[in-house]
Amino acid sequence: MSLAPLSLHKPNYLSVSNTLRSWLLTTDHKRIAILFLISITFFFFIGGFAAVLMRLELMTPHADVVDKEAYNRLFTIHGVVLIFFFLVPSIPGVLGNFLIPIMIGARDMAFPRLNLASWYLYLIGGIIVLTSILIGGADTGWTFYTPYSSVYSNSAVFTMAVGVFVAGFSSILTGLNFIVTTHTMRAPGMTWFRLPLFIWSHYATALIMILGTPVLAIAVLMVAVERMGVGIFDPALGGDPILFQHLFWFYSHPAVYIMVLPAFGVISELVTCFSRKRIFGYTFVAAASLAIAVLGFLVWGHHMFVSGQSAYASMVFSIISFTIAVPSGIKVLNWTATIYKGRVWLTTPMLYAFGFIGLFTIGGVTGLFLAAMAIDVHVHDTYFVIAHFHYIMVGGTVMAYLGGIHFWWPKMTGRMYPEGWAVFSAILIFVGFNLTFFPQFLVGYLGMPRRYHIYPEEYQALNILSTAGASILGIGYLFPFTYLLWSLRRGPRAESNPWDAAGLEWQTTSPPPTFNFEKTPIVTQEAYAYELVSQEDDLPGRPNPTEGEIPVLDAPPQEDQP
Amino acid sequence: MSSESSVLAHHFDDLEQQHEAATLGMWAFLVTELLFFGGLFTGYTVYRWRTPLAFEEASRHLDLWLGTINTGVLLVSSLTMALAVHAAQLSRHRAATMYLLLTVLLGAGFLIIKMVEYGHKFTQGIYPGSIENIHVPPELAAQGVQPNNVALFYSFYFTTTGLHALHMLIGMGLLLSLAVRTARGRLMGEAATRVEITGLYWHFVDIVWIFVFPLYYLIGLT
Ligand SMILES: [Cu+2]
Numbered sequence: 001m002s003l004a005p006l007s008l009h010k011p012n013y014l015s016v017s018n019t020l021r022s023w024l025l026t027t028d029h030k031r032i033a034i035l036f037l038i039s040i041t042f043f044f045f046i047g048g049f050a051a052v053l054m055r056l057e058l059m060t061p062h063a064d065v066v067d068k069e070a071y072n073r074l075f076t077i078h079g080v081v082l083i084f085f086f087l088v089p090s091i092p093g094v095l096g097n098f099l100i101p102i103m104i105g106a107r108d109m110a111f112p113r114l115n116l117a118s119w120y121l122y123l124i125g126g127i128i129v130l131t132s133i134l135i136g137g138a139d140t141g142w143t144f145y146t147p148y149s150s151v152y153s154n155s156a157v158f159t160m161a162v163g164v165f166v167a168g169f170s171s172i173l174t175g176l177n178f179i180v181t182t183h184t185m186r187a188p189g190m191t192w193f194r195l196p197l198f199i200w201s202h203y204a205t206a207l208i209m210i211l212g213t214p215v216l217a218i219a220v221l222m223v224a225v226e227r228m229g230v231g232i233f234d235p236a237l238g239g240d241p242i243l244f245q246h247l248f249w250f251y252s253h254p255a256v257y258i259m260v261l262p263a264f265g266v267i268s269e270l271v272t273c274f275s276r277k278r279i280f281g282y283t284f285v286a287a288a289s290l291a292i293a294v295l296g297f298l299v300w301g302h303h304m305f306v307s308g309q310s311a312y313a314s315m316v317f318s319i320i321s322f323t324i325a326v327p328s329g330i331k332v333l334n335w336t337a338t339i340y341k342g343r344v345w346l347t348t349p350m351l352y353a354f355g356f357i358g359l360f361t362i363g364g365v366t367g368l369f370l371a372a373m374a375i376d377v378h379v380h381d382t383y384f385v386i387a388h389f390h391y392i393m394v395g396g397t398v399m400a401y402l403g404g405i406h407f408w409w410p411k412m413t414g415r416m417y418p419e420g421w422a423v424f425s426a427i428l429i430f431v432g433f434n435l436t437f438f439p440q441f442l443v444g445y446l447g448m449p450r451r452y453h454i455y456p457e458e459y460q461a462l463n464i465l466s467t468a469g470a471s472i473l474g475i476g477y478l479f480p481f482t483y484l485l486w487s488l489r490r491g492p493r494a495e496s497n498p499w500d501a502a503g504l505e506w507q508t509t510s511p512p513p514t515f516n517f518e519k520t521p522i523v524t525q526e527a528y529a530y531e532l533v534s535q536e537d538d539l540p541g542r543p544n545p546t547e548g549e550i551p552v553l554d555a556p557p558q559e560d561q562p
Numbered sequence: 563m564s565s566e567s568s569v570l571a572h573h574f575d576d577l578e579q580q581h582e583a584a585t586l587g588m589w590a591f592l593v594t595e596l597l598f599f600g601g602l603f604t605g606y607t608v609y610r611w612r613t614p615l616a617f618e619e620a621s622r623h624l625d626l627w628l629g630t631i632n633t634g635v636l637l638v639s640s641l642t643m644a645l646a647v648h649a650a651q652l653s654r655h656r657a658a659t660m661y662l663l664l665t666v667l668l669g670a671g672f673l674i675i676k677m678v679e680y681g682h683k684f685t686q687g688i689y690p691g692s693i694e695n696i697h698v699p700p701e702l703a704a705q706g707v708q709p710n711n712v713a714l715f716y717s718f719y720f721t722t723t724g725l726h727a728l729h730m731l732i733g734m735g736l737l738l739s740l741a742v743r744t745a746r747g748r749l750m751g752e753a754a755t756r757v758e759i760t761g762l763y764w765h766f767v768d769i770v771w772i773f774v775f776p777l778y779y780l781i782g783l784t
Contacts, residue, residue, distance in 0.1 A: 108573035110583040176590050184583040185573075210594045218601030222721070229691040230717045231710060232605065237693070237717075238710030243608055247601055520575075 012414070012511040027112035028514055029097050034412070035119050036093035040086050041481070043126060047082035048474065050074045055436075055470040058463050061455050071453035072139035073155070079142030080160060084167050085126050087397055088255065091262035092174055092209075093122070095404045096202050098412060100178060102505040103196050105187025105523060107515040110180040118173035125167030132159035141451065143252070146233035146244040150226035158227050161220045168217045171258070175209025178202050187504075189523035196503055196527040197285050201265030204289035208254045208261070208296060216251035219244060245307055249300035257296040260360075260392055261289055263400030264331055267353050269527075270403055271335045273501045274350035275342025278528040280334045288327035295324040305376045314373055321371035328364055332357060347499075348422035352403025355430045359395025363388055366441065381451070384444030387437045395433055402429070402480060409484065410494030414511040417480075417487045425479035432476045435469025503527040570752070581755045588759035592766045599725070599770055606718045606777065609711075616711035619702055621782035623688065624719070628679045629779040632672050636768050639668035643737075643764045650757035655747050658757065662741040665764065669734045676727055683716075690720040719778050726774060729767045736760045 013030045016022075023031060054074050057065040066074065097115065101108050109115045132138060138160040140149040149157050182195070182203050222232045223244070231237025233244045272279050279285060301309055301317030309317075335357055344350065366388040369375045379385065409417050439462040444450075448459045455463070497506040504527065508517050574580040610617040646661035687695030696709040740760060743753050 106573065110573075111587060112571075112573065114587075172594050176587060176594070179590050180583050180587045183586055184579055210590055211597055214594045214598035215601050218598050222601070222605070225690075225717070225721055230720070231691065231693070231713055232717050232721075236710070238609075238613075238708065238714040240608065240612075243605055247604065515573075 010509075010513060012509060013514045014414070014511050016514055025116075027108070027116050029101050029109045029112065029115055030412075030512065030514075030516075032115050032119055033094050033096075033098035036089060036097060036122070039119075039123060039126065040090055040093060043081050043085040044477075046130075047078050047086055048477065050078040050081070052470065052474055054078065055467040057453050058455070059467045061457050061460055061463075063453055066453065068453050069139065072141075072451070073133075073137035075451060076138045076141055076160075077133055080129060080138075080164065082393075083142055083255070083259075084164050085122070085129065087259040087393055088167075088171055089122060089174070090259075090397065090401050091266060091404060092178070092202060092205060092258075093119075095198075095266065095401075095408060096174070096178065096205075096262060099408065099505055100181055100199060100202060101185065102508065102512060102516050103199055103503060103527070104182065104185060104190050105504055105517065105521045106181065106185035107517075107520075109177045110185055111177050114173050115177050118170045118177070121166055121170035121173065125163045125165075125170060128163035128166060129160055132156040132163060135159065143248060144220065144223055144244075145248075146223060146226065146241045147235065147239075150223045150232070150244075151234045151236075158224055161224050161227075165217050165220050165224070168213045168220070171209050172213045172217075175206035175213070178206035179210065182206075187521050187523055190504075191523075193283070193286075194523060194526040195286075196265075197268035197279060197282070197289075198265035200286040201261045201268070201289045204293035205258055205261040207290075207293045208258050211297070212251040212254040212258070215247055216255075219247035219251070222247075242304070242307055242309070245304055246300070249303045250297070253300040253303065254293075254296040256389075256392065257292055259397050261292060263356065263360075263397045264289065266400040266404035266407075267335060267356050268331075269501075269503065270349045270353040270407055271338050272528045272530060273407070273499050273503075274345045274347060274353070275339045276345070276530045277338050277342040278530055280337035281330075282526070282528070284330050285334050288330045291327040292324060295320060295327070299324060299371075302371050302376070305373050306380050318371050318373050322368060325364060325368055332361055332364075347406075348417070348419060348426050349403045349407035351423060351426040351430075352399050352406065355426070355433075356396055356399040356403065359391050359399060359433070363391030363395055366391065379444055381449055382444035383440040383448050383450055386450050387440035387444055390437045390440070395437070399429075399433075402426070405480070405484070407499070408505075409487070410498050411505060411510050411512070413488055413491075414494050415487045415491035416494050416498065417491060418483050421479060421483045425476050425483075428479065429473060429476035432469050432472030432474075436466050436473050437469070439463070439465040439469070502529045577752070580752065584755050584759050585762075588762045592762065595729075595766060599722070602718060602722045602725070603773070603777075606722070609714050609718070610781075613707065613711040613714075615702055615705055616698075616707045617715045618782045619698065619707060620712045620715035620719075621778060621780070623683075623686070624779050624782075625679050625682060626779055626783075628675055629775055632675050632679075633771065633775050635668050635672045635675070636771050639665050639672070640765055640768045642668060643761050647758050647761040650744065650754040653754070655744050658744045659741050662737050662744060662757070666734050666737050666741070669730050669737075673727055673730060676723065688716055690717060692716070715778075722774055722778075726767065726770055729770070733760070733764050733767055736763070 013028055023035065026032060026035075053066060054071065057063070057071060057074075063071075097109070133156075136156045138149075138153070138157045139155045140153055140157055144157070144161065149161075182199060186195075226232045226234060226237075226239075231239050233239040233241050235241065268279055268285060299317055299321045301313055302321045305314050305318075335353075366384070370379070370385060370388055406417060406422060409415070443459050443462040443466075446459065446462075448455050494510045496509050498510075499506070504521060504523065505512075507521065570577055570580060574583070642661045642664045646658050646665060649657035649661055683689065691713075693709050693713045696712050698707050698709055698712060737760060740753070740757055744757070
């Protein structure tokens with residue numbers, strides 16, 4: 001473990017012990033968060049590497065980097081690894097684990113050992129998936145559609161399915177812990193409507209985790225059973241492949257919200273802190289999370305408009321899919337209204353928050369295009385769909401994840417990151433992302449289908465743009481990886497509250513002691529009391545704004561410290 | 563050993579909070595389990611709705627007697643489980659241990675009967691994935707019932723009862739470890755909570771069977 005021991009007076013959760021054993025057997029939610037941080041970063045680069053190879057292959061219309069068999073395996077690795085081993089556990093596993101107990105004033109999660117078990121299940125699932133890659137990989141895509149996956153595919157589907165199954169239980173245990181922790185572990189005075197919105201959105205996420213994930217688990221288990229020759233979905237054995245699609249999407253549409261609801265929570269924290277304002281419409285933002293969790297379970301059929309589903313079913317699924325845009329829209333509106341007339345402080349986390357709001361909106365609106373049956377039939381299985389969900393997953397979740405990591409980095413590690421480099425890479429990532437995925441909207445609308453390693457010549461120009469963007473994006477991701485590691489030893493020491501934020505997590509030391517607070521805090525106000533904070537005029541390290549002007553910070557605040 | 567501080571985990575304020583967390587955690591877990599089995603019941607429902615005659619035909623080949631006896635065994639085990647919880651709450655160690663062991667025994671009885679039943683099916687040539695040994699009576703074949711539709715019933719029968727048996731095994735392991743604790747007289751606060759939430763789990767596994775029994779054994783009766 002390369003985390004530097006910190007020479008503070010009292011031991012904190014990092015310095016308390018540094019043996020490998022103390023890390024692998026820890027039940028401290030903060031250490032488990034660090035374990036998740038390390039392992040999901042590993043899987044992020046594996047899934048990202050598969051994407052790099054795919055983009056290289058797609059630079060020309062012909063097969064010149066990999067052949068079709070290898071390409072099928074690459075996009076399966078890319079999807080399975082980045083969805084189940086990065087996006088789903090990313091914000092909940094790292095930031096959720098670290099922050100939820102601190103934000104509600106608890107000493108730990110309700111079930112610390114289950115929390116550690118969740119990480120081990122994640123790791124075991126991950127090792128099984130890596131094994132399946134090494135013994136030949138699967139070529140079904142992350143969706144495992146039957147009967148191809150269950151009967152016909154000559155690849156390591158069984159092993160990969162087992163890996164996903166095991167990782168699913170990691171997700172279930174995390175969700176279980178979040179729900180019980182939020183219900184039973186709140187500090188005195190921490191009422192439900194004083195909870196940070198980060199907690200509300202993780203609570204909604206956890207509901208989806210415990211309600212949706214078991215359905216994925218059983219669907220994947222049935223695929224594994226059918227691969228052993230027992231008929232379930234294969235028409236030749238009396239089954240119906242569409243049943244698998246229903247079960248799969250019953251989890252996998254809500255899974256979109258498992259991936260993006262935690263991001264909403266992060267953005268609510270960033271936007272309020274760096275606009276120095278109370279969140280606009282707290283109750284609406286909180287209720288919108290729950291509404292999304294509920295409605296998210298009623299829209300799965302929009303993935304099956306061309307699967308022979310009845311037109312009436314499709315109409316209902318289409319209408320409910322439109323409805324779910326309302327709570328998502330409420331969130332975007334309320335963040336915008338929070339920023340409006342706020343005293344905006346353009347730090348790196350806030351840049352990511354701005355990126356998130358814009359990109360998520362594009363992803364959401366194109367999602368409405370796809371929820372309309374006529375357009376969906378036209379662009380189904382094209383790059384338009386790819387671009388749409390990457391705007392949500394990468395433009396949304398990854399941006400929020402990076403924003404959150406920067407925002408809470410001082411709390412987690414006790415060190416500041418280098419602001420200059422961080423701003424530079426945030427901009428690089430934003431540019432690279434848009435250059436990668438915007439051309440995919442166009443090329444998809446023109447008709448380029450997904451999942452092929454070759455394509456007609458006329459699509460090449462847009463594909464070259466996309467590959468160029470992917471190169472910038474890939475390099476962009478290497479910067480935070482590098483300077484955050486660097487900051488562990490060389491970064492300036494962080495104060496308890498470097499952002500002058502109002503949340504409870506900023507009232508303990510950076511990094512926090514093992515039991516988070518010296519004594520259990522008594523909560524008397526909600527987490528967004530920024531009117532009170534900003535009445536004290538001179539905030540550290542930032543210029544005092546004159547009326548109506550938005551100050552841009554070029555000197556990061558940590559450089560004021562000795 | 564039995565003072566409050568030794569059974570209260572460090573991160574809880576008091577035993578009440580710990581009890582509340584454990585109970586809520588188990589209920590939330592059972593919701594997860596419900597959806598896990600729910601996938602199998604959904605598949606069953608879809609296919610039975612498509613080919614009701616094939617499912618009824620397949621159901622008639624299950625052993626109604628053994629199924630009924632097993633239902634009785636499980637219901638009695640739920641009773642002994644409830645008695646164990648009651649005894650644990652009153653800190654009656656010996657009674658709690660006895661009821662826990664009785665529950666484990668009844669669970670083992672259920673699994674043995676289930677194995678006998680599986681054995682009968684295998685000797686009849688009915689096992690997961692067997693289609694070639696399934697013969698549809700001519701009058702049903704005339705109504706469009708095909709062997710693979712009948713085989714689907716057995717796919718779900720073996721998968722569902724197999725998963726159910728696995729849950730029983732896990733439950734029996736938990737009950738045994740609790741019986742060891744109660745036999746040693748460690749039954750203050752936290753251990754009683756454990757008996758209670760393991761009881762919730764055990765009742766859930768029974769309830770799954772209460773749905774399995776009519777859906778698989780009784781639909782062929784006329
Ligand atoms: Cu969807």
